[in-house]
Amino acid sequence: MTSFTISDDDLQSLKDQVVVITGGSSGIGLATVKRLLGIGAKVVVGDLNEPPEPEKSQVTYLKVDATSWKEQLELFKKAKEKYGTVNHAFANAGIKPTVSLLEDDVDKNGDLLPPKLDTINVNLIGVMYTIKLAIYYIKQNSEGGSIVISGSGSSFRRFSPTDYTTTKHGVTGLVRSLYGNLHPTIPIRVNAIAPSWTDTGILSREMFAAMGDLVQPADVVARSVILLMADKNRHGEMIYSECGKFWEIEKGEDGLNQYASKMLGQSGEGPEEGVFRKLKKMAEEMAAAAKV
Ligand SMILES: NC(=O)c1ccc[n+]([C@@H]2O[C@H](COP(=O)([O-])OP(=O)(O)OC[C@H]3O[C@@H](n4cnc5c(N)ncnc54)[C@H](O)[C@@H]3O)[C@@H](O)[C@H]2O)c1
Structure with a gap:
């Protein structure tokens, strides 16, 4: 699988498009905001913190905790x-x-405490809230549009941080499950980015400094986000970026999704989806017959 490049011309079609971004006040989100403003898009940012100037004056900002549906x-x-x-x-x-x-953290009686769900709540539940709202609002527009989700290199391989990797595998699940439910039936494409180490606020300056050349600027990742929005042929994809290079790793014959079928000697999508579709059809027919 070869890497590809993204030219500025690939990103221009978002002029005047309305884009809602969560976490747009720092890092990858802010880099995406900057690029979108440069293209002439209308940007609406929801974040716990205000964006810095000059972006703050150029976007519509609302203080939003992504874990809150309201x-x-x-x-x-x-x-x-x-x-x-x-x-x-x-x-x-x-x-x-x-x-x-x-963790062996215990309460005052010495009983083991449940795990803290902070990362699950922001990175997975918050993402599901954004997606549900995006589907509802984007489908009201006859041209449709797209949803991009922040995954990571840990969306598709082993990575020790337990809750983080679980949420990022969840992103893969969201792209794979929504793929067949959205475009073309509902004119919304869904894709994910999967950045490797990127210079943002998520880790300390010292940690990034120690990584040296392994860290890419956030603007690299922003380009992959905007490409996925702008290119109407992209649906069900995941763009991995590492040190400024891009790979689409999910779709197509060589993509991760087909890889499992190939390993198992199966053709196409594998038996799970085919059987699920049949069962769904049967349930719908039974429900319709019960109404008569
Ligand atoms: N930086 C990396 O190396 C890297 C690699 C892969 C994936 N990612 C993913 O990129 C995404 C963006 O992170 P980043 O690296 O740009 O970090 P960042 O800390 O620079 O930006 C995250 C933004 O999200 C906001 N935020 C955090 N919790 C929130 C909440 N509950 N409600 C609303 N806003 C909230 C923060 O205020 C901040 O503005 C994350 O999903 C992260 O997992 C980052």
Whole structure:
């Protein structure tokens, strides 16, 4: 599988498009905001913190905790109220790992405490809230649009931070499950980015300094986000970026999704989806017959 490049020309079609972004005040989200503003898109940012200037004056910002359905609902309502439509959403707000499940933390009686769910709540539940709202609002626009989700290199391989990797595998699950439910039936494409180490606020300056050349600037990742929004042929994809290079790793004959079938000597999508579709059809026919 060979890497590819992204030219500025590939990104221009988002002029005047309305884009809702969670976590747009720092790192990959902020780099995406900067690029979108440069292209002439209308950007609506939901984040716990305000974006820095000059972006703050150029976007519509709402203080939003991504783990709150109510606050994310207000974000999408604000975008619709201000611009009349939503074309794209970037489900990006995320935090670093919280627990490994190996902790021995106990309460005052010495009983083992449940795991803290902070990372699950932001990186997975918050992302699901963004996606549900994005589907609802984008489908109201006859041209449709797209959803991009922030995955990571840990969306598809072993990575020790337990809760973080679980949420990022969840991103892969969201792209794979929504793939057949959205475009072309509902005119919304869904894709993910899977950046490797990127210079953002998620880790300390010292940690990034220690990584040296292994860290890419956030703007590299922003280009992959905008490409996935702009290119109407991209659906069900995951763009991995590492040290400034891009690979589409999920789709197509050589992609990860087909790889499992190949390993098992199966053809196409494998038996799970085919049988599920049959069962769903049977259930629908039985429900229809029961109504008669
Ligand atoms: N930096 C990396 O190396 C890297 C690699 C792969 C994936 N990612 C993913 O990229 C995404 C963006 O992270 P980043 O690296 O740019 O980090 P960042 O800390 O620079 O930016 C994250 C933004 O999300 C906001 N945020 C955090 N919790 C929130 C909440 N509950 N509600 C609303 N906003 C919230 C923060 O205020 C911040 O502005 C995350 O999903 C992260 O997992 C980062």
